[in-house]
Every structure is written in C-alpha cells, then in structure tokens.
Amino acid sequence: MTDAELAKASLIFVPLFLLGMMVIPVRAIFRVPLAVVAAFVVSLLLVAGLATGTLTYLVSFSTMAAIYAVLCLGLNSQWGLSGHVNFGVAGFFAIGAFTSALFTTSMPSGALAAYSKQAFGLEMPFLVGVLAAGIVAAIIGFLVAIPVLRLRTDFLAISTLGIAEIIRLIFQNERWLANGPQPLRGIPQPLSCALAQPACSWLPQPIVDWLAPVGPRNYIFLYFAIVSIILAVIYLLLERISRSPWGRVQRAVRDEENSAAMNGKNVTGFRIQTFVIGSFIMGVAGALYAHYTVSIDYSHFNPLFATFIVWVMLMLGGSGNNKGAILGAFAVWAVWTGTAFLIDFATPAMQAISSDLPSRSAYFRWLLVAILLAAIVLFRPQGLIRERKLVSDFLARNTRRKA
Amino acid sequence: MSANEATASEAGPAGIPAAGKRRRDIAARLRSRPVFAGILVVILVLFWVAGYASGSSFGELLSLTVWGVMLGGILSLGAMGVTLVYGVLKFPNFAHGALLTIGAYTAYVVAGLLPQGAPLRPFSFGWELIVAMIVALPVVAIVALVVDRILFRRLRGRDASLVLFAMASLAATFFLRSVVYLIWGSDFYFYYPGRANPALHLPFDIRIQADQIFVFALAIALVAATYVLLERTRMGKAMRATANNPDLAQVRGINTERVIAWTWLIAGALAAAGGVMYGLASQLRPEMGFFLLLPIFASAIMGGLGSPVGALVGSIIIGIAEQLSASFINPAYGPAVAFVLMILVLVVLPQGLFGRSGE
Amino acid sequence: MPALLTVDTISAGYGDSEILHDVSMEVHEGEIVSIIGPNGAGKSTLMKTVFGLLHPKKGSIRFGEHDISHHSPYRIVEVGMCYVPQVANVFTDLTVEENLEMGAFLLKGGDIGARKERIFELFPRLKERRRQRAGKMSGGERQMVAMGSALMLDPKLVLMDEPSAGLSPKMVEVIFERIAEINRQDGPAILMVEQNAQLSLQMAHRGYVLASGENRVEGTGKDLLNDPEVARLYLGG
Numbered sequence: 001m002t003d004a005e006l007a008k009a010s011l012i013f014v015p016l017f018l019l020g021m022m023v024i025p026v027r028a029i030f031r032v033p034l035a036v037v038a039a040f041v042v043s044l045l046l047v048a049g050l051a052t053g054t055l056t057y058l059v060s061f062s063t064m065a066a067i068y069a070v071l072c073l074g075l076n077s078q079w080g081l082s083g084h085v086n087f088g089v090a091g092f093f094a095i096g097a098f099t100s101a102l103f104t105t106s107m108p109s110g111a112l113a114a115y116s117k118q119a120f121g122l123e124m125p126f127l128v129g130v131l132a133a134g135i136v137a138a139i140i141g142f143l144v145a146i147p148v149l150r151l152r153t154d155f156l157a158i159s160t161l162g163i164a165e166i167i168r169l170i171f172q173n174e175r176w177l178a179n180g181p182q183p184l185r186g187i188p189q190p191l192s193c194a195l196a197q198p199a200c201s202w203l204p205q206p207i208v209d210w211l212a213p214v215g216p217r218n219y220i221f222l223y224f225a226i227v228s229i230i231l232a233v234i235y236l237l238l239e240r241i242s243r244s245p246w247g248r249v250q251r252a253v254r255d256e257e258n259s260a261a262m263n264g265k266n267v268t269g270f271r272i273q274t275f276v277i278g279s280f281i282m283g284v285a286g287a288l289y290a291h292y293t294v295s296i297d298y299s300h301f302n303p304l305f306a307t308f309i310v311w312v313m314l315m316l317g318g319s320g321n322n323k324g325a326i327l328g329a330f331a332v333w334a335v336w337t338g339t340a341f342l343i344d345f346a347t348p349a350m351q352a353i354s355s356d357l358p359s360r361s362a363y364f365r366w367l368l369v370a371i372l373l374a375a376i377v378l379f380r381p382q383g384l385i386r387e388r389k390l391v392s393d394f395l396a397r398n399t400r401r402k403a
Numbered sequence: 404m405s406a407n408e409a410t411a412s413e414a415g416p417a418g419i420p421a422a423g424k425r426r427r428d429i430a431a432r433l434r435s436r437p438v439f440a441g442i443l444v445v446i447l448v449l450f451w452v453a454g455y456a457s458g459s460s461f462g463e464l465l466s467l468t469v470w471g472v473m474l475g476g477i478l479s480l481g482a483m484g485v486t487l488v489y490g491v492l493k494f495p496n497f498a499h500g501a502l503l504t505i506g507a508y509t510a511y512v513v514a515g516l517l518p519q520g521a522p523l524r525p526f527s528f529g530w531e532l533i534v535a536m537i538v539a540l541p542v543v544a545i546v547a548l549v550v551d552r553i554l555f556r557r558l559r560g561r562d563a564s565l566v567l568f569a570m571a572s573l574a575a576t577f578f579l580r581s582v583v584y585l586i587w588g589s590d591f592y593f594y595y596p597g598r599a600n601p602a603l604h605l606p607f608d609i610r611i612q613a614d615q616i617f618v619f620a621l622a623i624a625l626v627a628a629t630y631v632l633l634e635r636t637r638m639g640k641a642m643r644a645t646a647n648n649p650d651l652a653q654v655r656g657i658n659t660e661r662v663i664a665w666t667w668l669i670a671g672a673l674a675a676a677g678g679v680m681y682g683l684a685s686q687l688r689p690e691m692g693f694f695l696l697l698p699i700f701a702s703a704i705m706g707g708l709g710s711p712v713g714a715l716v717g718s719i720i721i722g723i724a725e726q727l728s729a730s731f732i733n734p735a736y737g738p739a740v741a742f743v744l745m746i747l748v749l750v751v752l753p754q755g756l757f758g759r760s761g762e
Numbered sequence: 763m764p765a766l767l768t769v770d771t772i773s774a775g776y777g778d779s780e781i782l783h784d785v786s787m788e789v790h791e792g793e794i795v796s797i798i799g800p801n802g803a804g805k806s807t808l809m810k811t812v813f814g815l816l817h818p819k820k821g822s823i824r825f826g827e828h829d830i831s832h833h834s835p836y837r838i839v840e841v842g843m844c845y846v847p848q849v850a851n852v853f854t855d856l857t858v859e860e861n862l863e864m865g866a867f868l869l870k871g872g873d874i875g876a877r878k879e880r881i882f883e884l885f886p887r888l889k890e891r892r893r894q895r896a897g898k899m900s901g902g903e904r905q906m907v908a909m910g911s912a913l914m915l916d917p918k919l920v921l922m923d924e925p926s927a928g929l930s931p932k933m934v935e936v937i938f939e940r941i942a943e944i945n946r947q948d949g950p951a952i953l954m955v956e957q958n959a960q961l962s963l964q965m966a967h968r969g970y971v972l973a974s975g976e977n978r979v980e981g982t983g984k985d986l987l988n989d990p991e992v993a994r995l996y997l998g999g
Binding site for chain 1: 494495497553554557558563565566567569570571573574575576577578580581582584585588589693696697700704733735736738739742745746749750753
C-alpha cells in the first residue's frame with residue numbers, strides 16, 4: 001500500500017468508526033474497541049479494493065448524504081420532537097450557507113469587485129462560520145416562530161413554505177448582500193492547507209507528513225471526515241436532549257398539548273425552543289454545504305432540493321427517530337444519485353421518443369423522487385424504522401385506527 | 404385552532420394584569436372583521452403613499468391599482484379551487500399551482516393545433532385561444548380527479564393525518580411540474596409571441612390592455628357561475644353540506660365520494676382557466692403555478708378558507724397590494740407582499756374576512 | 763306480523779374493543795320502540811351499528827327483506843331508514859330549507875317542494891325561519907330541523923339518538939309530542955335511544971333495557987315502567 005492510500009484510509013477511518021459506534025449493538029465498553037477494529041479493517045479494505053475513481057465518488061456521495069443527514073436531524077428535531085410541519089427547510093439551509101460564506105470569504109477587491117458584490121467578507125475560520133450560520137438561522141427561526149408557531153398545522157405548512165420562498169427571493173434579488181443572481185464564489189475549504197504545498201504552519205509536522213501524499217485534489221476525503229464528526233456531534237446532542245427531562249416535556253407538549261399546558265408548562269415557549277434548535281441545525285447544514293460546493297447561489301435552495309427531498313428522507317427513515325433520519329438521508333440520496341445512472345442508461349430510448357428529451361432528463365429524476373414520496377405516503381408512512389417508544393402524532397393516530 | 408389559541412393565552416406569562424387585559428382588549432378589537440377590513444384599506448392607502456413618495460404619478464398608481472384588480476381576477480380562479488378543496492377535504496392542496504400550469508400548457512398545445520385566425524381586436528388573441536381554453540377546462544379537471552383517485556382517496560380511506568395529505572399534495576406538485584418540464588422544457592412560451600398588444604387609454608390617465616379587461620370579466624363570470632352552482636344546484640348544496648359536516652352528509656344519504664369528485668372537477672376547471680389567463684397576461688413557464696401558489700393561498704386565507712366570495716375579495720386585495728408594491732419595491736417581491744399579508748391575516752383573523760369561525 | 767328491523771345477536775364496537783355483546787331486538791311496522799339504559803350501556807353504539815356507521819363483528823341486521831349488516835349509510839337510507847344523530851345533526855352553514863333538501867338528496871327532482879311543505883306543517887316554526895342558517899337556531903329548533911330532514915324521504919323507520927338531550931323541559935315536551943304525532947300521522951316506525959326513560963317509555967309501544975352492552979329486560983312500555991327492577995336501576999325511582 002502506498003503512503004497516499006494509507007493516508008486516505010486513515011481519513012475514511014473517522015466516519016467508519018463513528019458509524020460503528022452508532023450501529024454496533026453491544027455495550028459501550030466493548031463498542032469502542034469493536035468499532036476501532038471494524039473501521040480499521042473496512043477502511044483498509046475499501047482503499048485497497050476499490051478503484052481510485054470509485055472510492056472518490058463514494059466519498060463525495062457520502063459527504064453530500066451526510067450534509068443531508070444533518071438537515072434531516074434538524075427537521076426531525078422540529079417534526080419528530082414537536083410536530084412542527086416545516087415546509088421551509090430550504091430557507092434555513094440557505095441562510096446557513098450564505099452566512100457561513102459571508103463570514104469566511106474575503107471581500108472581493110480590485111477588478112473582481114465590479115463583478116462580485118457581497119455585504120461583507122470577514123475571513124473568519126471555518127468553525128466560526130459554521131457557528132455563525134447556526135446562530136443566524138436560529139435567530140431567523142426565532143423571529144419566524146413567534147407569529148407562525150401559534151398557527152394550525154396546515155397554516156404552519158403554508159407559512160413556512162412561503163418563508164423559504166421569500167428567503168430565496170431575497171438572495172436572488174439583493175446583489176449587495178451575496179451577489180444576487182450570480183454565484184458567490186471562493187468559499188474556503190476548511191483545513192485545505194493540510195493537503196497543500198506548503199502546508200499550513202500551525203499543524204504539527206507529523207500530521208502534515210502523513211496527510212501530504214493525499215494531495216489537494218483528494219481534499220474531499222478530509223472534508224468527509226470533518227462533516228462526519230459534525231454530524232456525529234449533532235446526533236449525540238440530539239439523542240442526549242431527547243432523553244433529558246426537557247425532551248420528555250417536548251414530547252408531552254407534542255402529544256398532549258392541552259394537558260401539558262395545564263401542568264403549568266409554557267407550551268408556546270417549548271414549541272419555539274424546538275423550532276429554534278431545528279433552525280440552528282439546518283443553518284449548520286447550510287454552512288457544511290457551502291464549504292463543500294465552494295460556490296453557491298440562490299438556485300441551489302429551491303424547494304425540491306432543499307425541502308422536499310429532506311422530507312422524503314425523513315419520512316422514509318421514520319420520523320421521530322434520529323438514526324432513521326440519517327439512514328433515510330443516505331438511502332434517498334443513493335436513489336437520487338442512482339437515477340443519474342438510470343438516465344444515462346435510458347438516454348437512447350429517450351432520444352428515440354424526442355430529440356429534446358435527453359437534455360431534459362434531469363427532470364426525470366424529479367419525477368422519480370415525486371413518485372417515491374407518493375409511495376412512502378401511501379404505503380409506508382411510518383418509515384423504515386419506527387420511533388421506539390416515542391411515536392409522533394400522526395403515527396399514533398394511524399396505528400390506533402388500523403388496530 | 405381554538406385549542407391552540409386557548410393554550411397559548413393560558414400559557415402566556417402572567418405579567419401585570421392590567422397591561423395584559425388592555426393588550427387582550429386591543430387584540431379582541433382587532434379580531435373583528437370590520438376593523439380588520441379597515442386595516443387592510445389603510446395598508447393599501449399606505450402603499451399608495453409609498454408609491455407616490457417613490458415618484459410614481461397619480462395616473463401610474465391608478466393604473467397599478469386597476470392592474471391589481473385584474474391580477475386579482477386571475478388569482479381568484481386559483482383561490483376558488485383551493486378554497487373549495489379545503490372546504491370539502493380540509494387540507495391545503497399545494498398541487499393547485501401545478502394545475503394552473505398544466506391548464507396553460509394544454510391550451511398552448513391545443514391553440515397550436517388550430518389554424519391561427521386574426522386577433523379579435525381590441526384583444527390580442529384570436530378565437531383559437533378561446534377554443535383552446537374550453538378544451539383545457541375538462542383536461543385539467545380530469546387531471547385533478549386522477550390525482551385524487553391515485554393519492555388522496557387512498558389516504559381518505561385510511562383516515563390519514565393532515566400532514567400526509569399535505570405531503571401527498573407536494574408529491575403531486577413535483578410530479579406534475581416534472582411532467583411539464585419533460586414535455587415542454589424550461590423555455591418560456593407565449594400564446595402569441597411578438598404580437599402587438601397596445602394599451603387602451605382611459606380617463607384619469609389609466610393605461611390598460613383590452614386583454615386584461617377580458618381576463619377580469621371572464622374571471623368574474625366564472626366565479627359567479629361557481630357561486631350560483633354552490634348556492635342553487637343540488638350538487639352545489641351537497642358540496643356545502645359535505646364541507647360543513649361530512650358525517651351528517653353521509654347519514655343524509657349523500658354519496659360524499661361523488662361530491663368530492665365534483666369538487667375536484669370544478670377546482671381543476673377553474674385552475675385551467677386561471678392558468679390560461681395568467682399565460683395570456685404574462686408568459687408560460689413551468690414554475691408559473693408554483694409562483695402563483697403563495698398569492699393564491701394568501702387570497703384564499705384572507706377571504707376565509709371555504710368561502711367562495713371571500714376568495715374573490717381576498718384575491719382582489721392581494722392583487723392590488725402586489726401591483727401597488729411594485730411602485731416602491733422590486734416587483735420580484737410581489738409574492739413576499741402577499742405572504743406578509745397572509746401572515747397578518749393568520750395571526751389576527753385566522754377565519755378570514757368571510758370565513759365562518761367554528762360553529 | 764313480520765318484523766321491519768331485526769337485530770340478530772350482534773356484537774360490535776370500535777377497533778379491538780367490543781361494546782355490544784349478542785344484542786338482539788326487533789322493531790315492527792308503525793311501532794315506537796325505546797331503548798333505555800345507563801350511560802355507557804352501548805345505546806349509541808347500537809344506533810350507529812344499525813345505521814351502518816359501524817359494522818357488526820358478529821350477527822346480522824335485517825331490514826325488511828334486505829340484509830343491511832354491511833351496507834354503508836347511504837345505501838341504508840335508500841332502503842328506507844333515516845337517522846337523527848344526537849349531536850351535530852344539522853348543517854350549520856346551510857339554511858333550514860337547504861337542510862331539508864339535503865334530507866331528500868336521494869330523491870332526484872320530483873315532489874321535494876310538497877314534502878317540504880309537509881314538514882313545515884309538522885313544524886310551523888321552521889316555515890317562519892326557512893331562510894335562516896341552521897347554525898343560528900336554538901337547540902330545540904335544530905332538533906326540529908334534524909327530525910324534519912330525516913323525514914324528507916318518507917322513511918319506514920326513523921332512528922333517533924337522544925332527541926331530548928340538552929333541551930329545556932318545555933322543549934322536550936314539544937319534541938316528544940311531535941315524535942308521537944309523526945308516528946300517528948304517516949306511521950313510520952321509530953326507534954329511539956333515550957336518557958329520559960320515564961317520558962320515552964310512556965310514549966313507546968315497547969322498550970328494551972340495555973346494560974353493559976347486553977339486553978337485560980324487554981317488554982311493553984308500560985310493563986317496563988312498572989317493573990320494579992327497571993325502576994330501581996334506571997328510572998331513578
């Protein structure tokens with residue numbers, strides 16, 4: 001095995017270890033060594049067994065899926081924990097992405113300033129950008145929550161859908177804010193200096209020596225490790241939260257709003273808290289997305305890509321269940337990417353029907369995802385994994401009716 | 404809603420009693436319909452002032468207002484369908500915008516198949532567009548019915564929750580929209596590309612196209628026809644009865660599934676007309692329906708979900724507000740203006756201007 | 763005389779829970795039959811099962827020569843049975859007249875006008891308020907609208923679920939008078955469930971006492987009124 005392959009394996013080790021910690025069903029003491037061994041073996045096998053191109057593809061696929069998993073966790077903490085129907089995920093996702101971009105990029109100067117406009121560029125580190133993204137999204141979430149969360153479920157759905165559209169309109173039309181209809185470019189890749197020549201000075205030399213063979217072209221391996229750590233942290237915090245007394249109150253509020261109010265809990269306050277937490281997580285997801293794609297514009301945050309598909313993921317994974325949310329994200333993203341191959345395969349047939357059709361094949365994927373959502377709603381509304389003891393509102397109703 | 408509100412106020416901070424009481428008094432007064440209607444009028448007047456301050460002339464503002472009424476006509480065709488479906492089926496149908504889009508494109512195809520006649524001056528369109536629209540009405544009505552049969556009827560059979568209905572309607576939206584993209588691509592189309600459509604000059608410096616007057620007149624006629632249908636016919640009364648009390652409707656021997664089918668047919672046909680009218684007034688693009696969805700819902704909610712008259716009044720208010728706002732902010736924010744007004748209605752007067760509040 | 767309605771050892775309930783156990787009863791043509799029993803005895807469940815809003819898990823329900831055990835409500839209306847629910851029994855958004863028209867929904871065209879007039883004769887108060895929305899009327903008036911709508915199709919049997927619930931004593935008297943009159947005039951049989959056992963048994967030809975989802979006692983109205991056990995248990999005597 002070459003140095004480069006070993007270094008790659010060590011980077012893939014991180015997400016695999018975290019995955020092992022999440023899924024290996026033994027007690028915590030045994031889980032750590034088991035996860036270490038399993039991740040070690042699998043990462044070496046992957047690097048040795050797969051062609052370089054395939055491996056890179058798999059890693060970049062997983063990175064995007066992991067970003068969606070963060071979005072799903074955000075949505076789950078609103079819908080699963082409190083029963084908020086937020087059809088405006090795209091809005092909070094966009095706010096997070098643009099906030100982090102503005103915090104970490106530099107103000108365009110010289111000739112570039114004529115083409116590229118943005119409100120500010122603070123050149124802050126990545127983690128500051130991520131935190132700022134979460135905080136700004138949370139603040140917007142709070143402001144939105146005050147009038148909107150009192151509404152009935154159906155009105156809440158319409159309102160959040162509208163909020164996301166307005167946020168998108170703002171980023172589309174306000175050139176001074178984040179370059180309007182033009183993409184905002186040059187969003188930095190965190191720790192990319194670790195792979196660059198010369199490497200950043202503050203990193204310890206052994207790490208630089210170890211990672212250097214990976215090369216800047218394979219930066220995605222490093223970014224995947226970063227995203228997976230952030231995903232794991234959010235997952236752990238949410239699990240912690242939902243088991244805490246606070247989480248129990250949330251479920252009480254969700255299931256029995258009136259009796260919770262009678263027990264002296266400030267229901268509106270609690271409902272706002274989960275909405276804000278969810279918005280924060282969606283903002284973080286936006287930041288992760290911005291630093292992944294490096295260049296963003298308003299069109300990325302359309303209702304299909306950033307709201308609709310997230311709901312499909314959560315519904316498939318089983319709402320109310322954080323593991324299910326992550327699984328759903330990977331499964332649906334796999335279907336989405338898989339359809340690309342299907343389209344390639346079907347291109348000759350499409351060509352035969354109409355010469356215009358192949359150029360529109362992307363919409364064929366939308367069609368399939370729409371059918372997938374319809375199928376979930378019709379045949380498996382409880383998702384792949386059920387919420388263990390804490391069933392969401394509509395599930396409780398459904399199971400009772402079926403019985 | 405009432406439960407929500409009750410708990411919200413119960414759970415509110417105890418605060419200083421006097422201040423709390425005064426706040427509640429003000430809130431209660433705001434919640435009456437005449438007062439709220441007054442607030443809306445004040446908002447529109449402020450829009451006028453803002454437009455005037457931004458340099459628009461009196462004639463321009465008057466024209467914008469008239470255009471707003473015309474836009475309201477188009478919106479009302481969509482809002483009427485949303486309100487009917489909501490009344491009978493009790494869920495927000497997000498696929499309604501897509502029905503408008505399908506209607507516009509269907510008419511485009513049909514008009515293309517017909518020989519193009521001379522424009523019916525002063526209008527910019529010929530008889531073929533009218534024929535095309537008449538063909539589009541049943542086509543979209545049937546599309547709406549098929550969507551119901553495939554998706555919503557099964558959910559009804561399971562007594563599914565509102566969220567599943569809303570999700571299903573989102574799925575239908577994206578399905579229909581992708582079909583439009585697949586067949587027609589993402590290009591813009593015009594019913595009559597490049598054809599001159601001069602504005603008429605009316606007193607008070609109002610400039611308006613004859614087409615706009617036609618659009619509004621047709622919208623009013625269709626809304627009026629729907630109103631008569633609901634008030635005077637046996638099926639219309641059965642629709643109102645089912646909307647009011649579905650269980651009792653069954654007990655009285657009304658076949659509610661047939662009522663629901665008629666609701667979709669009517670909503671679909673109205674949406675088709677709305678789509679064609681919007682296509683005539685601007686252009687055809689796959690996103691047109693989704694773009695209109697927010698103003699349509701805002702109109703239906705402002706008028707009071709379930710109330711056809713409310714849908715018309717709400718649409719005209721939303722239409723005027725959107726057009727007038729273009730005189731002082733970027734016209735792209737039209738949907739945002741509709742949205743803000745919608746939130747205002749939802750927070751202050753959730754039953755809308757004409758809706759019934761509970762029993 | 764053959765029975766109009768035969769309920770033959772049915773068991774029914776919601777979901778897994780069974781509320782009625784082997785209940786049997788009959789209603790003959792032109793009869794007023796009253797079902798009394800304490801709260802939770804399953805009286806309303808029995809009504810809903812007879813009317814097809816619930817389906818029996820066991821046993822059968824026959825109406826004339828039809829087996830209606832698994833008919834949906836609107837087919838039961840077609841064979842000549844109508845139902846006056848206890849609550850939410852009028853279309854509040856519709857006018858009195860429209861409510862009556864909805865009662866005759868299955869009748870296409872024809873003599874709806876004449877039938878309306880007959881209902882107005884029975885309940886003159888409704889004629890005065892024919893254009894008023896039912897939601898704006900008093901409880902007693904609503905009960906009249908509900909009964910009137912149920913009579914629009916000239917049914918052979920009318921089911922009434924607690925017609926006196928929530929009404930003032932004076933209004934209860936009026937309503938019971940009307941029920942007796944309906945029965946005398948056109949002769950539809952009436953099957954009602956009542957909390958007000960005393961009053962309903964006085965009027966009924968026969969009665970059944972239901973408790974814990976089972977038939978306990980049956981007999982003529984007078985017999986039941988005089989039955990010491992019934993009196994002790996349910997008449998608050």
